[in-house]
Amino acid sequence: MSLDLKNMMMTAQRAVIESRALLLDYFGKLKRVDQKVRAGLVSEADIESEKLITKILSAEFPNHKILGEEASYAKGKIEKPKSDQPLWVIDPLDGTTNYVHGFSIFCISIGLWYKEEAVLGVIDAPALDATYTAIKGQGAFKNGLPISVSSRSNLKDSLLATGFYTEDLPSLTEQIRVFSNLMSKTRGIRRAGAAAYDLCMVAEGIFDAFWEKSLSPWDVAAGGVIVKEAGGRVTDYQGAKFNIFDNNVLATNKHLHQTLVKEIGLK
Known part of the structure; x- marks a missing residue:
């Protein structure tokens, strides 16, 4: 199957534009927020945004599979497609x-x-007011302008980002240990609370690296390709090939990658 990625990008951007308007309309005006079974909240804005995006993608690409966060939580499982079937995440x-x-x-x-x-x-x-885009082999962009990862190669000069999964105490304890260790070896560590945003900050050269455990495919699918196309490197904690169905990710400016694999990689 040959993919028309240019047309697919145009459709995805159209979906994003419509979803953006919806989210800004709800922002500060939410009437309903629920607790998910797993850590996290779900609002009426999440649900309506996913419905809108799914409707647009399904209409344009009826033979493609779609994996959405809220639909997956409703089903209680993540369904993996055949490798040769396009999957919107x-x-x-x-x-x-x-x-x-x-x-x-x-x-x-x-x-x-x-x-x-x-x-x-x-x-x-x-x-x-920021939109980040990337197509494999064509570079990464912010609002239509090219972006690239940083060139910093010394850990002590770097600004990192991470996130924490708090539902599993042993895992959280290990995450805090790694965080504490790296705090003393870097310029600083930030936690923005949105993995997709953190990955864009790596792609833009603001953060030098991002790592997080217990992620889902929708957290990293778009950000992973954006970092790669900006010149960065994306793997799991051990430095193995990036896969959105793994539950951890390490994204760097590539200069710091091996150093951080040694610091973060699970023993």
Whole structure:
């Protein structure tokens, strides 16, 4: 199957534009917020955004599969497609807790997974008026302008980002150990609360690296290809090939990658 990635990007961007308007309309006006079974919140904005994006993608690409965060939680499982079937991976609102509290760092993320790799990504931060895009082999862009990862190669000069999964105490304890260790070896570590946004910050050269455990496909599908196309490197904690169905990710400017694999990689 040959993919018309240019047309697919145009459709994904159209979906993002419509979702952006919806999320900004709800921002600060939510009437309903529920607790998910797993850590995290889900609002009416999440649900309506996913419905809107799914409707647009389904109409344009009826033979493609769609994996959305809220639909997956409703089913209680993540369904993996055949490797040769295009899969749209949607996070209709990454950073729901930020959004609910009126904090402007939240995103819409749409990625396309095909033949075991991410080939297209669009991430939009509505409140920041920033849209990040990438197609495999064609570079990464912010609002239409090229972006690239940083060139910093010394860990002590770097600014990193991470996130924490708090539902598993042993895992959280290990995450805090790694965090504490790296705090003393870097310029600083930030936690924005939206993995898609963190990945865009790596792609733009603001953060030098991002790592996080217990992620889902919709957290990393779009951001992974954006970082790669910006000149960065994306793997799991051990430095193995990036796969959106793994539950951990390490994304760097590539200069720091091996150093961070040694610091973060699970023993």
